Amino acid sequence: xxxxxxxxxxxxxxxxxxxxSLPENDVPxxxxxxxxxxxxVRQEExxxxxxxxxQLVRHYTALSKxxxxxxxxxxxxxxxxxxxxxxxxxVIARLPGLAHLHPYQPxxxxxxxxxLMHELQASLAEITGMQEVTLxxxxxxxxxxTGLMMIRALxxxxxxxxxxxxxxxxxAHGTNPASAxxxxxxPVTVKTDERGLVDMDHLKEVTGEDTAALMLTNPNxxxxxxxxxxxxxxxxxxxxxxxxxxxxxxxxxxGKATPGDMGFDVVHMNLHxxxxxxxxxxxxxxxxVGVKEELVPYLPRPLLVKDGEQYKWDYxxxxxIGRIKPFYGNFGINMRAYAYMRSxxxxxxxxxxxxxxxxxxxxxxRLEPYYDIPYPQYCKxxxxxxxxxxxxxxxxxxxxxxxxxxxxxxxxxxxxxxNVEECMMVEPTETETKETLDDFADAMxxxxxxxxxxxxxxxxxxxxxxxxxxxxxxxxxxxxxxxxEQ
Amino acid sequence: MGQTHRYLxxxxxxxxxxxxxxxxxxxxxxxxxxxxxxxPDAALNVGxxxxxxxxxxxxxxxxxxxxxxxxxxxxxxxGVYDHHIPATVDAVISRSEFYTAYTPYQPEVSQGELQxxxxxxxxxxxxxxxxxxxxxxxxxHTALAEGALxxxxxxxxxxxxxxxxxxxxxxxxxxxxxxxNGPGLTLETVPAQAGATDVKALKKxxxxxxxxxxxxxxxxxxxxxxxxxxxxxxxxxxxxxIVKSNPLALGMLTPPGExxxxxxxxxxxxxxxxxxxxGPHCGYFATKKAFMRKVPGRLVGETVDEEGQRxxxxxxxxxxxxxxxxxxxxxxxxxxxLNALASSVAMSAFGKHGVKDMAVRNMQKAHYAKQSLQAAxxxxxxxxxxxxEFVIDVGQAAERVNEALFSEGIIGGLDLGRFAGENDRHxxxxxxxxxxxxxxxxxxxxxxxxxx
Numbered sequence: 046x047x048x049x050x051x052x053x054x055x056x057x058x059x060x061x062x063x064x065x066s067l068p069e070n071d072v073p074x075x076x077x078x079x080x081x082x083x084x085x086v087r088q089e090e091x092x093x094x095x096x097x098x099x100q101l102v103r104h105y106t107a108l109s110k111x112x113x114x115x116x117x118x119x120x121x122x123x124x125x126x127x128x129x130x131x132x133x134x135x136v137i138a139r140l141p142g143l144a145h146l147h148p149y150q151p152x153x154x155x156x157x158x159x160x161l162m163h164e165l166q167a168s169l170a171e172i173t174g175m176q177e178v179t180l181x182x183x184x185x186x187x188x189x190x191t192g193l194m195m196i197r198a199l200x201x202x203x204x205x206x207x208x209x210x211x212x213x214x215x216x217a218h219g220t221n222p223a224s225a226x227x228x229x230x231x232p233v234t235v236k237t238d239e240r241g242l243v244d245m246d247h248l249k250e251v252t253g254e255d256t257a258a259l260m261l262t263n264p265n266x267x268x269x270x271x272x273x274x275x276x277x278x279x280x281x282x283x284x285x286x287x288x289x290x291x292x293x294x295x296x297x298x299x300g301k302a303t304p305g306d307m308g309f310d311v312v313h314m315n316l317h318x319x320x321x322x323x324x325x326x327x328x329x330x331x332x333x334v335g336v337k338e339e340l341v342p343y344l345p346r347p348l349l350v351k352d353g354e355q356y357k358w359d360y361x362x363x364x365x366i367g368r369i370k371p372f373y374g375n376f377g378i379n380m381r382a383y384a385y386m387r388s389x390x391x392x393x394x395x396x397x398x399x400x401x402x403x404x405x406x407x408x409x410x411r412l413e414p415y416y417d418i419p420y421p422q423y424c425k426x427x428x429x430x431x432x433x434x435x436x437x438x439x440x441x442x443x444x445x446x447x448x449x450x451x452x453x454x455x456x457x458x459x460x461x462x463x464n465v466e467e468c469m470m471v472e473p474t475e476t477e478t479k480e481t482l483d484d485f486a487d488a489m490x491x492x493x494x495x496x497x498x499x500x501x502x503x504x505x506x507x508x509x510x511x512x513x514x515x516x517x518x519x520x521x522x523x524x525x526x527x528x529x530e531q
Numbered sequence: 532m533g534q535t536h537r538y539l540x541x542x543x544x545x546x547x548x549x550x551x552x553x554x555x556x557x558x559x560x561x562x563x564x565x566x567x568x569x570x571p572d573a574a575l576n577v578g579x580x581x582x583x584x585x586x587x588x589x590x591x592x593x594x595x596x597x598x599x600x601x602x603x604x605x606x607x608x609x610g611v612y613d614h615h616i617p618a619t620v621d622a623v624i625s626r627s628e629f630y631t632a633y634t635p636y637q638p639e640v641s642q643g644e645l646q647x648x649x650x651x652x653x654x655x656x657x658x659x660x661x662x663x664x665x666x667x668x669x670x671x672h673t674a675l676a677e678g679a680l681x682x683x684x685x686x687x688x689x690x691x692x693x694x695x696x697x698x699x700x701x702x703x704x705x706x707x708x709x710x711x712n713g714p715g716l717t718l719e720t721v722p723a724q725a726g727a728t729d730v731k732a733l734k735k736x737x738x739x740x741x742x743x744x745x746x747x748x749x750x751x752x753x754x755x756x757x758x759x760x761x762x763x764x765x766x767x768x769x770x771x772x773i774v775k776s777n778p779l780a781l782g783m784l785t786p787p788g789e790x791x792x793x794x795x796x797x798x799x800x801x802x803x804x805x806x807x808x809x810g811p812h813c814g815y816f817a818t819k820k821a822f823m824r825k826v827p828g829r830l831v832g833e834t835v836d837e838e839g840q841r842x843x844x845x846x847x848x849x850x851x852x853x854x855x856x857x858x859x860x861x862x863x864x865x866x867x868x869l870n871a872l873a874s875s876v877a878m879s880a881f882g883k884h885g886v887k888d889m890a891v892r893n894m895q896k897a898h899y900a901k902q903s904l905q906a907a908x909x910x911x912x913x914x915x916x917x918x919x920e921f922v923i924d925v926g927q928a929a930e931r932v933n934e935a936l937f938s939e940g941i942i943g944g945l946d947l948g949r950f951a952g953e954n955d956r957h958x959x960x961x962x963x964x965x966x967x968x969x970x971x972x973x974x975x976x977x978x979x980x981x982x983x
Contacts, residue, residue, distance in 0.1 A: 142594025157596030372809025
């Protein structure tokens with residue numbers, strides 16, 4: 046059922062209302078304007094809303110009802126690992142002894158926080174097979190850039206400044222080439238072959254003296270394990286390059302394969318994906334970076350170390366790439382991830398990957414008769430399907446995605462990876478029941494039938510959401526990026 | 532596995548039925564494509580699974596090893612502030628429709644998040660006096676670094692020098708240095724004079740190669756920079772003026788936009804975000820419309836649906852990594868959406884006049900503390916106008932003084948020796964609206980006792 050447009054909070058504003066209070070003023074009142082140079086006293090107050098506390102709460106409650114989260118329903122968004130975000134993690138993250146710490150409190154006052162971080166680093170090193178981990182990067186893309194800056198520093202230290210190229214598969218996450226660019230490298234694309242894996246001949250062709258690194262997600266974004274990984278590592282290493290592991294898909298391999306053993310030299314993990322730091326509608330995330338021994342000197346400043354029984358920050362790191370973030374990373378997300386890891390334990394994490402992979406294979410198999418599955422082999426935690434068949438009927442992946450909304454599901458990732466036509470990338474995760482997977486499969490099958498029998502029903506979808514399809518062209522051509530009083 | 536884990540719903544029957552559908556004999560078969568040599572020799576070693584009860588016990592034991600700002604008055608600031616957080620903030624960000632959602636890729640079921648971000652962009656724009664703002668950045672320091680990169684790309688990489696004032700937060704200067712190393716820009720530091728940017732020195736550093744001038748307002752030492760003079764200087768070589776600002780201070784101070792700043796960045800932590808040992812907080816990035824297509828990160832725009840109803844979408848995505856790949860304006864993907872929401876709620880709760888009142892309250896408390904400290908014989912290191920932070924000379928190592936203060940239950944100000952050895956007697960004192968007169972008096976007494 047359609048709801049009326051939700052007014053902007055500015056439109057509810059009425060002069061004289063307030064939605065919060067301030068601590069009492071118990072110091073002598075002074076006219077602070079006299080403490081400032083005249084030109085520096087703000088003359089016009091900002092146009093912030095004036096609403097009562099109840100208005101404020103109702104407004105945001107109304108907005109929340111116009112939003113879909115994991116708790117609302119199945120969210121099989123590929124490469125995003127939309128698994129259950131445990132409630133207890135939210136309780137833990139708000140414990141006053143963890144939430145209300147200032148980053149400049151002296152180390153003896155924050156030993157518990159440092160211990161937590163040190164233990165998390167050790168666990169991530171264990172899972173990834175790396176020597177040392179930094180928790181400082183704020184998200185996956187930030188981790189990628191951090192790792193590439195370290196690889197660059199290593200090559201420069203070895204006098205190999207000609208290594209300017211970073212090889213990235215055509216199926217890679219968009220952040221990979223973007224991070225390479227921001228780190229000062231030129232990305233080079235390596236093709237995917239008919240198996241859905243890196244084309245080995247092409248890899249050999251593009252690898253050379255100018256290769257700084259190969260960035261790889263394994264399993265890749267098609268959900269397939271790059272089974273030639275050992276040979277790939279040899280090719281890159283023999284050419285003097287390094288291997289970078291994009292950990293966005295690590296939910297598939299915990300306890301099953303270790304990036305360090307695969308030959309990777311640098312790894313980032315998306316704690317907001319595999320380790321349930323909630324996504325928050327687009328962050329905050331956390332993207333810790335692990336490295337093998339050779340790269341340890343280049344880890345960003347400061348590095349957390351254990352000195353006897355005391356934890357402390359080591360700032361004296363002459364070869365470090367520098368500082369990448371204020372303070373020590375997204376501690377609030379890191380502690381949620383650690384709480385999740387401890388709640389699962391070694392066995393549990395292993396089980397997570399097994400169940401995630403079985404769920405994905407099950408859904409793939411159930412959809413196979415109705416949609417094109419470009420790569421028929423076993424997938425890992427996610428798989429791609431193509432709406433090629435439906436496109437012939439005039440129904441595209443986008444339309445199927447919109448129709449899924451009517452069935453109460455969040456759609457899969459669409460039109461990614463770029464090398465699959467009318468691509469839909471499905472990642473069910475391990476926290477979903479078989480019943481939910483079946484409901485989703487039934488909906489997908491029903492839509493495939495609708496595409497044949499009543500395509501307009503799909504083309505005009507969604508029918509059940511608070512708003513219909515939005516005019517994105519208008520948004521981009523005549524940008525309105527803020528509220529302005531009429 | 533023995534007992535079924537509370538987060539894993541697959542039963543033995545499910546597993547059997549699903550394997551049958553898949554056509555695999557067992558789960559191991561699904562992993563048969565993983566070469567033997569990359570399989571772990573032993574099981575992972577991250578400990579046994581903990582029950583919810585044991586988990587909370589464990590984290591409580593970690594929390595107990597820390598000293599919470601909630602139990603001790605703190606005079607630490609320098610980018611992270613102990614402000615009042617309205618209860619409404621946690622009520623809103625605890626709604627799981629917000630915190631368990633991904634980036635709003637499907638606008639029809641993400642109107643709540645999209646509208647909330649649109650409102651955040653609007654609030655930041657008005658507060659900074661800028662035409663537009665993005666949906667958030669990781670934090671204030673990386674936002675400043677992205678500003679530096681944007682200045683260079685705006686000048687088509689023909690100008691490759693960035694000037695940064697010594698009065699910008701030292702960690703922010705470090706972050707900017709690391710970021711500009713990527714595209715190979717040169718970062719030069721402009722010295723300070725009496726706790727503010729030395730405008731004469733800045734003018735001497737200006738060359739045609741300067742793409743951007745980076746300053747902080749109020750600056751790291753709490754001093755209010757002369758933005759008018761800095762704008763004029765940057766104009767001499769057609770460089771962008773990029774200002775990092777504590778958004779709360781802008782409730783009282785003339786916004787950088789009115790001085791003609793090209794980019795205003797900062798961190799909205801003062802509005803509704805807990806300290807959390809330094810993160811996650813929430814960077815903001817505000818600029819002029821002229822730079823709209825160069826802006827890093829997500830932007831939400833207003834549009835209409837097929838029936839003409841108003842709605843919101845992610846827009847101008849051609850700038851972004853998932854479309855433009857290596858030609859993107861930035862590699863940022865996840866940002867700080869939930870914290871932007873927290874700050875929006877706090878800004879709305881305080882409201883148009885409340886934000887100013889809060890800024891005024893900070894100035895009054897800081898002023899009282901400054902006068903009391905001066906009366907007690909402590910000298911102010913810099914004498915310029917300030918907001919809620921200022922630097923005093925404690926006459927001996929500030930680190931030792933802080934230890935003594937803590938023995939009296941007070942978390943003292945920031946020891947500036949941490950960043951520059953020669954400043955080891957300088958303490959950056961921050962006083963927010965949460966510090967009572969009694970707490971300020973206690974600080975003054977304790978300082979007099981231990982450092983007087």
